Amino acid sequence: MKIRLALSLATASLWYRRKVLALVCLTLTLSVTLLLGVQYLRTEVKQSFTSTISDTDLIIGARSGQLNLLLYTVFHMGDATNNIRWSTFQALEKDARIDWLIPISLGDSYKGFRVVATDKAFKEHFRYGQGQPLELAGGQWSEGIFDVVLGAGVARTLSHQLNDEVILSHGGGRTSFSNHKDTPFKVTGILEATGTPVDQAVYISLQGMEAIHVGWESGVAIPGRTLTPERAQGRDLTPSAITAVFAGLDRKILTFRVQRDINQYAEEPLSAILPGVALSELWRLMGQFERALLGITGFVVVTSLIGLIAVLLTLQAQRSHEIAVLRATGASPGLIASLYVIECLALAVVACLSALVLSSLAISILGPWLLTNYGIQIQLRSLNLEEWALLASVPLAALLVAFVPALSAWQTSRSQGFGSPDKL
Amino acid sequence: MNSQLLSSADGSIDKPEAIETSNLTFCWDRLQPTLRFPDFSLPRGEHLFLYGPSGTGKSTLLSLLAGMLSPASGVVKLLGTEFHRSDAGKRDRFRADHIGVIFQQFNLVPYLTAEANVTLPCKLSSRRKSATGESPTLAAQRLLSALAIPESHWQRKVTQLSIGQQQRIAAARALIGAPEIILADEPTSALDSDNRDRFINLLLALAGERNTSVVFVSHDRSLARHFHHQIELGQVSA
Numbered sequence: 001m002k003i004r005l006a007l008s009l010a011t012a013s014l015w016y017r018r019k020v021l022a023l024v025c026l027t028l029t030l031s032v033t034l035l036l037g038v039q040y041l042r043t044e045v046k047q048s049f050t051s052t053i054s055d056t057d058l059i060i061g062a063r064s065g066q067l068n069l070l071l072y073t074v075f076h077m078g079d080a081t082n083n084i085r086w087s088t089f090q091a092l093e094k095d096a097r098i099d100w101l102i103p104i105s106l107g108d109s110y111k112g113f114r115v116v117a118t119d120k121a122f123k124e125h126f127r128y129g130q131g132q133p134l135e136l137a138g139g140q141w142s143e144g145i146f147d148v149v150l151g152a153g154v155a156r157t158l159s160h161q162l163n164d165e166v167i168l169s170h171g172g173g174r175t176s177f178s179n180h181k182d183t184p185f186k187v188t189g190i191l192e193a194t195g196t197p198v199d200q201a202v203y204i205s206l207q208g209m210e211a212i213h214v215g216w217e218s219g220v221a222i223p224g225r226t227l228t229p230e231r232a233q234g235r236d237l238t239p240s241a242i243t244a245v246f247a248g249l250d251r252k253i254l255t256f257r258v259q260r261d262i263n264q265y266a267e268e269p270l271s272a273i274l275p276g277v278a279l280s281e282l283w284r285l286m287g288q289f290e291r292a293l294l295g296i297t298g299f300v301v302v303t304s305l306i307g308l309i310a311v312l313l314t315l316q317a318q319r320s321h322e323i324a325v326l327r328a329t330g331a332s333p334g335l336i337a338s339l340y341v342i343e344c345l346a347l348a349v350v351a352c353l354s355a356l357v358l359s360s361l362a363i364s365i366l367g368p369w370l371l372t373n374y375g376i377q378i379q380l381r382s383l384n385l386e387e388w389a390l391l392a393s394v395p396l397a398a399l400l401v402a403f404v405p406a407l408s409a410w411q412t413s414r415s416q417g418f419g420s421p422d423k424l
Numbered sequence: 425m426n427s428q429l430l431s432s433a434d435g436s437i438d439k440p441e442a443i444e445t446s447n448l449t450f451c452w453d454r455l456q457p458t459l460r461f462p463d464f465s466l467p468r469g470e471h472l473f474l475y476g477p478s479g480t481g482k483s484t485l486l487s488l489l490a491g492m493l494s495p496a497s498g499v500v501k502l503l504g505t506e507f508h509r510s511d512a513g514k515r516d517r518f519r520a521d522h523i524g525v526i527f528q529q530f531n532l533v534p535y536l537t538a539e540a541n542v543t544l545p546c547k548l549s550s551r552r553k554s555a556t557g558e559s560p561t562l563a564a565q566r567l568l569s570a571l572a573i574p575e576s577h578w579q580r581k582v583t584q585l586s587i588g589q590q591q592r593i594a595a596a597r598a599l600i601g602a603p604e605i606i607l608a609d610e611p612t613s614a615l616d617s618d619n620r621d622r623f624i625n626l627l628l629a630l631a632g633e634r635n636t637s638v639v640f641v642s643h644d645r646s647l648a649r650h651f652h653h654q655i656e657l658g659q660v661s662a
Contacts, residue, residue, distance in 0.1 A: 002547065002548060005547045005548065012536055012540075015535065016534065017535075322530075322534060322535075325527070325533055327492065328490060328519070328525040328527070329520065329544055330516055330519045330520020330521070330548045330549060331516070332513060332517075333512075333516075414512065415493075
C-alpha cells in the first residue's frame with residue numbers, strides 16, 4: 001500500500017473540500033466537547049461532592065437512617081427526627097477517644113437559608129475538600145450572642161455587607177410569618193466560597209440560638225416573655241438540646257468501635273455515621289442520573305459521526321471522476337478505500353484536538369465565574385485515564401464507521417470501467 | 425467483419441507485440457447483448473485508431489485493455505503477458521507500470537496542481553518513476569513545456585485551467601515515465617478542430633520519442649489519417 005501517497009492525497013482532498021467538511025468537523029467538535037465536558041464535570045462533581053465534608057470521622061445525631069442524618073446535617077435538606085440532649089454532648093466530650101466535637105443546632109432559617117448554630121470548634125475543626133479550613137472573605141467570626149457569619153452564597157444572593165442587620169425566622173421556609181424580630185443579628189463575617197453547602201447557610205452561636213428562642217417554648221412568641229438583646233447578656237444561655245455533633249477522633253482505627261458504642265448508647269437512642277461511607281452511598285443513588293447524562297452525550301457523538309459518514313457518502317458521488325482517474329492510473333481499490341478511512345480518521349482527530357482546546361478554554365474562563373456565582377468548583381487539570389480513553393474512543397469509532405464509505409468506494413472502484421462509471 | 429490482423433512493422437518474432445487480442449467478448453449483464461471485439465495485434469511504438477458510433481463498446485474495449493474489466497471470453501496479451509489471466513491486483517500494478525490513460529474529460533484530480541497530476545503515475549509505480557531518469561518533477565516540467573502549458577500554470581489548481589490545457593496535462597500524465605501503451609478515450613471530443621490536430625500531433629510525436637504505442641478511440645473518422653492502423657467497431661452480435 002502506498003501509504004505516503006494515500007496520506008498526501010487525503011490531505012489535499014480534505015483541504016479541497018474544507019468548506020463542507022469544516023461544518024461537519026465543527027458538529028463533531030461540539031459533540032466531543034460536550035462528551036468531554038460531561039465526563040470532566042462528572043469527575044469534578046463527584047470529587048467535590050464526596051469531599052463536601054472532610055476530616056470529620058463521625059456524625060452523631062438522634063436515631064435515624066444514615067442518609068437522613070447526612071442530608072440534614074451536611075446538606076441542610078430535610079429535618080432532624082429528634083434532638084440530642086446537652087448532657088449527651090457533655091458525655092461525648094468526656095470520651096478520651098474523641099479529639100474534638102462540633103455541636104450544631106438547626107431549625108431556624110433566614111430568607112430560605114438554614115441557620116446553623118454552632119461554637120468555636122466549627123471554625124477550628126470543620127474541613128472540606130482536601131482538608132481545607134473555612135476562610136473569611138471579610139469580617140471576623142462571631143464573638144457576641146447576636147453576631148452572624150454568612151455563607152458566601154447567602155451574602156451574594158441577598159447582597160449583604162458586613163454590619164447589616166438581619167432578622168432570623170422561626171422554622172424553615174423562604175417566607176415565614178414568625179420572625180425573631182425582637183432579636184436582630186448583625187453580620188460580622190462573610191465566608192469565602194467553598195463550593196459546598198456551607199455557602200448556603202448562616203452561622204450563629206449556640207447561645208444566640210438559645211437566646212432567640214426564650215419565650216418561644218409553645219412554638220410562637222409569647223409577648224413579654226421573649227428576650228431583648230440587653231436582657232440576654234446576663235443569662236445562662238447553655239442549650240438544653242442540640243441537633244447533631246460532628247466528631248473527630250484521635251486514632252482513626254477506633255472509628256468503628258466508637259461508632260458502635262454511640263449506637264448502643266444507653267441514655268438515649270443515637271446514630272453515628274461515617275460521612276465518607278454515607279456520601280458514597282448518596283452518590284450511588286444520584287450516579288444513575290449522571291451515567292444517563294453521559295449515555296445521552298455518547299449518542300450525540302454517535303449522531304455526529306453518522307452525519308460525518310452521510311456527508312462523506314454524499315461527496316462520494318462527486319468524487320467518481322477523480323476516483324476513475326486514480327483507478328486508471330493504477331491505484332488499487334484498497335488505496336481508494338484507504339483515502340476514506342484516512343479522511344474520516346483525520347476529521348475525528350482534528351475534532352478531538354479542537355474539543356480539547358475548546359473545553360480547556362471554556363473551563364479556564366468559566367471556572368472562576370462558576371465558583372463565585374454558583375458555588376461550583378471546577379479547576380483545569382490534566383485528563384485522567386478514563387477521560388483519555390473516552391476521547392480516544394471517538395477516532396476509534398470514526399475508524400469503524402469509516403468502513404461504510406470505504407467499503408462502498410472499494411466495491412464501486414473494483415467494477416469501475418474506463419472513464420466515468422456511468423459510461424458504457 | 426471489419427477486423428483485421430495488423431502485422432508487425434519490423435516483422436521480428438521475439439519482441440512481443442504491445443497488444444494482442446483474440447476472440448474477445450464482454451457482457452455487462454444477462455439482459456444486454458454480448459459485445460464481440462475484432463482480433464488485432466499492435467506492434468510496439470505503432471499507433472492504432474479505433475472508431476465507431478456510440479454503443480459499439482469502444483470504452484468497454486479500452487476497459488478490457490486496461491484490465492479494469494475482465495472479458496467474458498478471449499485473450500488479451502499485453503507486452504507478451506496474458507493479461508486477462510492475472511488477478512485484479514496484478515492488473516492494477518501492470519496498469520500503473522505500463523499503461524497511460526487519457527479520458528474524454530474530467531481527466532485530472534481536482535485538488536492537485538497541474539504538476540502533481542502529471543507526477544501521479546510516478547508515485548504509483550516505481551518503474552515509471554525510475555524511467556523518468558531524472559526527478560519526476562523535472563520530467564513533468566519538461567513534458568508540460570513540450571505540451572505548451574505556460575510555467576505560471578504548473579502550480580495552479582487544475583480546475584482553473586481551460587479544457588484544452590486540462591487535456592494536455594492529462595497527456596503529460598499518460599506520457600510520463602514512458603509507459604509502453606497509452607489508451608486514449610476520445611480525448612479530443614471537447615476540443616475545437618485546431619486544438620484537436622495540435623493535441624494529436626503533440627501526443628503522437630511525444631509517444632513516438634518514447635516508443636509508446638497509442639490506442640486512440642474516437643467517433644470522428646477524419647482523425648484516422650494520423651495513425652498507422654485503424655479498426656472500425658460496430659459489429660454487435662447477440
